[in-house]
Amino acid sequence: MKNRKSILLFIVSLLVAVFLLAACSSNEPTPAPTEVPPVEVAPDEGAVPEAVTVLPTPAAGEPSLTAKANVNVRSGPSQQYPVYGVLAGGQVAKLVGISADKTYFAVDFPLAPTGSAWIDAKFAVVTGADGLPVLEAPPVPPTTVFTPPQPSDPQVVARQEVYVRSGPGTTFPAYGIAKDGARGLVIGISEDGNWWAVRINPEVVGVGFGWVSVNLVDEENIPENPTVIKASVAPQNVTPPPPAEGAPTATATDYVNVRSGPGTNYPTLIVAAPGATAEIAGKSADGAWWQVKLSTEVSTSGFGWANSAYVSTQNAENVPVVDSPTAPPTNPNPPSGTNACILVSQNPADGTVFKMGATFAMTWEVENVGTDTWTAANSLVTKLGAVVDQPLSAVDSMPLTQDVATGATYVVKVPMTAPDTAGQFGEYWSVTLNDQLVCYFYNVIQVQE
Known part of the structure; x- marks a missing residue:
């Protein structure tokens, strides 16, 4: 016992001596703590998108940007724009431009649809930036409002402004953005597990749902095995005719x-x-x-x-206001939280050209991604209306021929005839359960002489 006390006393004395010597050995001031960047820095790992790991490397002498710390990479030069990902502290990117107010830098960013994205200048060290072109800021995307979930519903909460897209991928067009803190009712997940399908009012977005990246939202009440939703077929990418010289x-x-x-x-x-x-x-x-x-x-x-x-x-300053085409019919019964569907496929595709008077069979395959079975006894396939008030079919409704359980698909087949006049035509259809709309789909055809 006595030896143990002596050893402890010796160790304590030694430590005190070391501290006193360290304090007296240098007259240099204590270094200031590293400055902590403000709110733009991404939150803790797990609450942000994964850091971007593949970026074009600037060649020797090319303008470059190095992130001081983890920083959000946005679609435009302000915090009003959605986040594409995170540039990790120390990562280097190729500079391609600067905002008009010089507060954001544009970098080469292949993951963005335009190939470039924006980083707050406060969190970057740049080299060779003299003479960078001033890039025009893209328009701020409109806000998309989710259908509010009940407290016990499966739901996601946006961590920041996030794109709500028409399909599970960045090549699908966006309906708009969900604001930071927005809550949305989850109806399923993409096949690759990277995107949540979230309910939107079909009176605003016809299909009734959109997609958000799992990396940009927090989940609540999500079941262990959420419904997997197949991505609908994206419309074809088409290049418009070249504009006339000087035209808007x-x-x-x-x-x-x-x-x-x-x-x-x-x-x-x-x-x-x-x-x-x-x-x-x-x-x-x-x-x-x-x-x-x-x-x-x-x-x-x-x-x-x-x-x-x-x-x-x-050159769009003097563009005239023009009349709008007839709007699609308004859905009188918005879908509830337990009812949902997606369009798996359709034939013929939207935009198919027919001769006047041609007959064809229109088919849609829809999947039940809600929680209720569509029972044949209580469900109907119903025509909601027609584009430009010109119907293509003589059928107004038909019963389901079988029950459609969650995760099952059903094929709707309607005989149609192209009108005897040229133009664009189509019809809007739905599946209803107990007079409640659970599925909404349509077709569009082009009729030529």
């Missing part, structure tokens, strides 16, 4: 749906890829949509509509 133009800043009318409730005709440019013919009364010229092969009228939030414009 719209250039896509992201993958953008070009629709038959000025609203996300109108059917999609084509998808314009980032950089695609079309001639502007008019605008909607509220200025939120541009009417652009298309080939008559995809739009018999020769026009389509692009959301102004996803295009940059030139």
Whole structure:
């Protein structure tokens, strides 16, 4: 016992001596703590997108940016824009531009639809930045409002502004952004497990749901094996006809749906890829949509509509307001939280060209991704209406021929006839359960002489 006390006393004395010597050995001031960047820095690991690991390496002498700390990579030069990912502290990226107010740098970023993305200048060290071109900021995307979930429903909460897309991938056009803290009702997950399908009011977005990245949201009440939802077929990417010299133009800043009318409730005709440019013919009364010229092969009228939030414009100051096509019918019974479906496939595809008077069988395959079985005794397939009030079928409704359990698919087949006049036509259909709409789908055809 006595030896143990002596050893402890010796150790304590030695430590005290070391500390006193260290304090007296240097007159240098204590270094200031490393400055902690403000709110733009990404939160703790697991609460942010994975750090981007593959970026083009700047060649020797090329302008470059090095992240001081983990920093969000955004689609535009402010915190109003959604986050693509995170640039980890110490990572280097190739500089391609700077914002007009010099607060954000644009870097080469292949994961972004436009190939570039934005980083807050406060969190970057740059070299060779003299003479960088000033890049125009893309429009701020519109807000998409989720259908509010009940407390016990499966749901996600956006950690920051996040794109809500029409399919599970960044090449699918966005409906808009969900704000930081927005809660959405989850109806399923993508086949690769990287995207949640979240309910949206079908009066705003016709299909009734959109997709958000699992890396940008927190989950609550998610079942152990969520329903896997197959991605719908993306509309074809089509390049619009080249604009006339000096004409007003719209250039896509992201993958953008070009629709038959000025609203996300109108059917999609084509998808314009980032950089695609079309001639502007008019605008909607509220200025939120541009009417652009298309080939008559995809739009018999020769026009389509692009959301102004996803295009940059030139020479568009004097574009006239033009009348909108007839809007799709309003759904009188919005779907409840337990009812949902997705369109698995359809034949023929939207935009198919028919001769006047041609007959064809329209088929849609839909999947029940809700929690309720569609019982044959209590369900109907019902026509909601027709594009431009010109029906293609003589059928208004038909019963389901079998029960459709969660995860099962059902094929709807309707005989149709192309009208005797040229133009763009289509019909809106639904599945109802106990008079409650659970599934919404449509077709669009082009009729030529």
